[in-house]
Amino acid sequence: MTTPTIDATSAEVDTIAPVVRMVACGSVDDGKSTLIGRMLAETDSVPIDQLEYARTTRRGGSTIPVGEVDYSLLTDGLEAEREQGITIDVAYRHMDLPNGRRIIIADAPGHEQYTRNMAVAASTANIAVLLVDAARGLRPQTYRHLTVCALMGVTGIIVAINKMDLVGYEHATFEELAGGVKAAAARLGLEDVTAIPVSAVTGANVIETAPDKMPWYHGGSVLEVLESWNPPDVDNAQPFRLPVQVVVRADGNFRGYAGTIANGTVRPGDKIAVADSGQTATVASIVTYEGEQEFAQSGEPVTITLDREVDVTRGDLLSAPGEGQVQPADKYAADLVWIGEQPMAQGRSYLLYCGPKIVPATITAVRHRLDVVEGHKHAARRFEMNDIGRVEFATDSPIPLDPYDECRETGGFLLVDRVTSDTVAAGLTRYALRRGDPNIHPHTYDVSEEDRSRLMGHDGKVIWMTGLSGSGKSTVADATVAALHAQGVHTFVLDGDNVRHGLNRDLGFTPSGRAENVRRVAEVAKLMKQAGLVVIVALVSPYRADRRAAAQIFDEGDFLEVFVDTPLAVAQERDPKGLYKKAAEGDLPNMTGVGQDYEAPENPDVRLDGQADVAENAALLSQLILGDD
Amino acid sequence: MVPIPAEQTIAEPTVSEDAVLEVLEAEAIHVFRETAAAFQNPVLLYSIGKDSSVLLHLAVKAFAPAPLPFPVMHIDTGWKFKEMIEFRTRMAEELGLDLRIAQNKEAIAEGVTPFTHGTHEYTRLMKTVALREGLDRYGFDAAIGGARRDEERSRAKERIFSLREPGHRWDARKQRPEFWRTTNTRLNEGQTMRSFPISNWTELDVWRYIRKENVQIPDLYFAKPRPVVDRDGTWIMVDDDRLPLREGETPEMRTVRFRTLGCYPLSGAVESEAADLDTLIYEMGASKMSERSGRLIDGEGGSSMEAKKAEGYF
Numbered sequence: 001m002t003t004p005t006i007d008a009t010s011a012e013v014d015t016i017a018p019v020v021r022m023v024a025c026g027s028v029d030d031g032k033s034t035l036i037g038r039m040l041a042e043t044d045s046v047p048i049d050q051l052e053y054a055r056t057t058r059r060g061g062s063t064i065p066v067g068e069v070d071y072s073l074l075t076d077g078l079e080a081e082r083e084q085g086i087t088i089d090v091a092y093r094h095m096d097l098p099n100g101r102r103i104i105i106a107d108a109p110g111h112e113q114y115t116r117n118m119a120v121a122a123s124t125a126n127i128a129v130l131l132v133d134a135a136r137g138l139r140p141q142t143y144r145h146l147t148v149c150a151l152m153g154v155t156g157i158i159v160a161i162n163k164m165d166l167v168g169y170e171h172a173t174f175e176e177l178a179g180g181v182k183a184a185a186a187r188l189g190l191e192d193v194t195a196i197p198v199s200a201v202t203g204a205n206v207i208e209t210a211p212d213k214m215p216w217y218h219g220g221s222v223l224e225v226l227e228s229w230n231p232p233d234v235d236n237a238q239p240f241r242l243p244v245q246v247v248v249r250a251d252g253n254f255r256g257y258a259g260t261i262a263n264g265t266v267r268p269g270d271k272i273a274v275a276d277s278g279q280t281a282t283v284a285s286i287v288t289y290e291g292e293q294e295f296a297q298s299g300e301p302v303t304i305t306l307d308r309e310v311d312v313t314r315g316d317l318l319s320a321p322g323e324g325q326v327q328p329a330d331k332y333a334a335d336l337v338w339i340g341e342q343p344m345a346q347g348r349s350y351l352l353y354c355g356p357k358i359v360p361a362t363i364t365a366v367r368h369r370l371d372v373v374e375g376h377k378h379a380a381r382r383f384e385m386n387d388i389g390r391v392e393f394a395t396d397s398p399i400p401l402d403p404y405d406e407c408r409e410t411g412g413f414l415l416v417d418r419v420t421s422d423t424v425a426a427g428l429t430r431y432a433l434r435r436g437d438p439n440i441h442p443h444t445y446d447v448s449e450e451d452r453s454r455l456m457g458h459d460g461k462v463i464w465m466t467g468l469s470g471s472g473k474s475t476v477a478d479a480t481v482a483a484l485h486a487q488g489v490h491t492f493v494l495d496g497d498n499v500r501h502g503l504n505r506d507l508g509f510t511p512s513g514r515a516e517n518v519r520r521v522a523e524v525a526k527l528m529k530q531a532g533l534v535v536i537v538a539l540v541s542p543y544r545a546d547r548r549a550a551a552q553i554f555d556e557g558d559f560l561e562v563f564v565d566t567p568l569a570v571a572q573e574r575d576p577k578g579l580y581k582k583a584a585e586g587d588l589p590n591m592t593g594v595g596q597d598y599e600a601p602e603n604p605d606v607r608l609d610g611q612a613d614v615a616e617n618a619a620l621l622s623q624l625i626l627g628d629d
Numbered sequence: 630m631v632p633i634p635a636e637q638t639i640a641e642p643t644v645s646e647d648a649v650l651e652v653l654e655a656e657a658i659h660v661f662r663e664t665a666a667a668f669q670n671p672v673l674l675y676s677i678g679k680d681s682s683v684l685l686h687l688a689v690k691a692f693a694p695a696p697l698p699f700p701v702m703h704i705d706t707g708w709k710f711k712e713m714i715e716f717r718t719r720m721a722e723e724l725g726l727d728l729r730i731a732q733n734k735e736a737i738a739e740g741v742t743p744f745t746h747g748t749h750e751y752t753r754l755m756k757t758v759a760l761r762e763g764l765d766r767y768g769f770d771a772a773i774g775g776a777r778r779d780e781e782r783s784r785a786k787e788r789i790f791s792l793r794e795p796g797h798r799w800d801a802r803k804q805r806p807e808f809w810r811t812t813n814t815r816l817n818e819g820q821t822m823r824s825f826p827i828s829n830w831t832e833l834d835v836w837r838y839i840r841k842e843n844v845q846i847p848d849l850y851f852a853k854p855r856p857v858v859d860r861d862g863t864w865i866m867v868d869d870d871r872l873p874l875r876e877g878e879t880p881e882m883r884t885v886r887f888r889t890l891g892c893y894p895l896s897g898a899v900e901s902e903a904a905d906l907d908t909l910i911y912e913m914g915a916s917k918m919s920e921r922s923g924r925l926i927d928g929e930g931g932s933s934m935e936a937k938k939a940e941g942y943f
Contacts, residue, residue, distance in 0.1 A: 016644060018649045018651070019649055090806075091785040092785055093779075094778070094779060094831055100643050100646065102649045119806075120806040120807060120808060124809060246665060246692070248695045250696075254694060258692075287693070287694065289690040301655050314666050355810060356663070356667070409809055412811060416813050416815055421816065421817045422805070423805050423806060423813045
């Protein structure tokens with residue numbers, strides 16, 4: 001691969017970005033489909049058979065005579081939405097401008113419920129074309145889109161004040177609306193705003209300027225502005241970042257680190273640091289299929305070799321050393337765009353994906369929810385789909401993240417649900433709250449876990465019993481422990497009620513409270529297991545994701561999930577603590593099985609029939625525990 | 630307001646074709662690397678056409694100097710052009726490919742041909758079912774394909790990483806939003822992934838890239854005298870004696886080329902003089918028909934691509 005002829009020392013070279021990513025925002029009513037469709041058609045960016053389709057096909061409600069092109073049909077995609085006449089997702093299209101530039105358009109629907117799609121489309125965009133209906137004026141939508149653009153790092157905004165034909169091409173109307181948008185944009189820190197009066201229907205100021213209709217306008221058409229606009233200069237002075245996607249190994253001991261440069265530049269001889277471990281090395285070569293390369297910059301996929309052996313795996317971040325080095329941290333403040341169908345649960349463990357890096361992360365605090373129309377910050381305890389706001393999160397191990405505004409690729413991340421594997425949030429790192437303390441190193445004990453096992457005569461183990469309140473967990477746990485104890489096994493029971501009297505007395509029964517309860521009990525169980533005990537946890541632990549997170553801090557085989565399967569009706573009938581009665585009277589809104597769901601394990605290691613004889617169940621469990629050794 | 634001269638001119642630096650291709654290539658290589666590293670058992674779907682040829686070239690570049698880290702699978706209906714199969718054999722040898730062939734042997738044994746079944750049913754049996762079986766047989770959890778967003782309107786909504794539910798079903802609502810270059814590659818039991826490195830390329834980009842990088846492609850793309858019959862307004866090549874000639878049909882030699890390659894009885898040829906890449910690219914600019922217009926498979930039903938994808942088609 002050849003390098004684009006931009007050199008670090010001559011960044012001012014008279015070149016323009018060959019490819020510009022654009023997000024189109026505004027609703028169907030604003031005439032967005034017509035504007036985009038017309039630009040696609042008039043730049044020859046759609047095949048003629050699709051153009052012919054738009055000339056002959058008509059949807060219900062269309063007033064455009066057959067034979068003329070209904071431009072809005074060119075941007076419709078799925079059958080389902082054609083029937084409903086709306087766009088329901090982000091669509092990507094290309095447009096070739098006369099000067100050779102390629103525009104990749106992300107077309108985001110305008111309805112309020114699709115803020116998430118707007119965020120997706122804006123996440124990779126350099127520029128936005130924001131539609132405003134001149135006849136209807138600025139609407140909440142306009143502010144929402146501006147806010148999302150600012151948040152996601154879109155730097156250029158073209159405001160197309162559309163339907164000028166409906167307001168008599170009046171100069172004053174345009175100035176008023178343009179002024180309003182610019183003021184709102186300025187408040188959000190958006191400086192590069194160009195307002196253009198257009199009529200997508202008549203084509204005025206879309207491809208060519210229309211001095212006959214709007215002699216008072218002296219700027220360029222939408223197409224002209226798209227041709228000449230440039231993203232802020234690629235600042236090659238920015239510190240180098242290379243997230244390692246693949247370690248390439250080949251004959252002759254070749255070992256290269258491949259990935260796409262996220263920021264800055266690289267040359268052979270440059271010093272780099274592995275951000276995750278702090279090890280440093282010097283770049284020996286930049287290897288390509290065609291041979292070695294002397295220089296590479298942001299956006300280029302490269303394979304580099306280092307002058308010495310360092311420990312680098314997929315997910316590590318190669319960084320400029322010294323001042324430009326990114327330090328790992330395990331606590332950050334970030335803005336989240338919540339896109340999951342399930343609301344966010346504070347305290348629950350999600351998987352954080354940043355480029356090739358994956359690490360478990362927990363939302364530890366919600367600072368505020370952002371009103372994307374008014375710009376106000378509201379107190380909030382959780383987010384629902386399409387909410388945007390500020391949180392704090394902690395990761396299981398320190399990771400290097402950049403502030404999003406400095407680098408999208410190393411500052412933007414996804415949160416993924418452990419059970420559904422759905423992406424539930426997009427995160428924008430703002431700043432680190434706690435750098436990994438270089439003074440805290442896990443201490444290696446002289447007496448190992450194996451040593452303790454030998455002395456105990458058995459291995460430590462964790463038996464995690466989950467089930468409804470009243471399912472019989474504690475009863476079976478007690479009986480099991482009695483049986484084991486009699487055989488000389490060192491045991492302990494961590495019972496939900498007991499733990500909540502002490503260690504966890506600050507926690508409630510909301511989904512977040514339960515997540516933290518499970519996390520703490522799992523950590524305590526782990527310490528006890530390391531001490532050599534067989535630990536039986538008896539905890540409702542109703543959520544799959546929480547149980548899965550608990551299991552994941554143990555090695556395989558050290559953790560057994562036991563489902564005490566008792567029908568809700570039976571548990572309610574037993575009601576040993578009178579809790580179901582209280583819940584029925586409305587006193588316990590968070591009661592599992594009543595106000596909250598119980599997510600039964602899909603594949604537990606053991607399923608106990610909660611209605612079977614207690615001694616039988618205990619015998620089964622102890623046999624399993626002993627037999628394993 | 631200060632009056633601005635009406636004759637404002639905007640300086641227009643121009644962008645070279647190659648500069649656009651380099652950006653597209655960078656994106657594709659990133660997708661290849663991500664797919665190879667994030668999944669347990671990925672495979673490159675290789676259809677021998679121009680898009681597949683570009684994919685293969687990109688894959689080689691993505692992992693150089695190491696060899697391809699995944700196998701290559703061809704869905705062979707048994708009705709491909711002879712030249713395509715020869716080309717496949719040659720490429721596999723030259724690049725040392727781990728080539729797997731997937732076929733719906735059951736359907737072939739039952740005598741399914743492009744002539745016994747409608748194009749939709751034929752495609753379902755010979756391509757969609759064969760693909761599903763091939764993926765399942767080898768346990769591939771990610772399949773890299775050459776689909777492009779400009780091919781058809783419903784493809785504009787397709788993700789670069791497209792999730793498939795158990796049974797390889799594509800569910801529009803389950804598609805994961807794609808932010809930046811970070812991809813959620815996590816799979817649940819039974820789910821698989823399709824990845825499309827050249828999603829953002831156009832047909833013209835593919836041709837220009839082939840020219841820029843000297844990518845090898847089958848000769849069928851270039852105009853040459855070939856034996857054809859005129860069937861329902863389309864030139865069909867008589868590639869072997871399995872093509873049942875209808876009454877009044879006599880093969881004649883015409884100078885034709887193919888815009889897309891597939892099963893020869895279903896691939897319409899166009900009359901053309903384009904015997905080299907420059908002429909071909911020039912001709913493309915003049916015609917501007919979408920390439921799938923020459924593909925008889927897509928003809929049935931307004932949104933047939935969407936319907937086929939829901940069944941597990943690529």
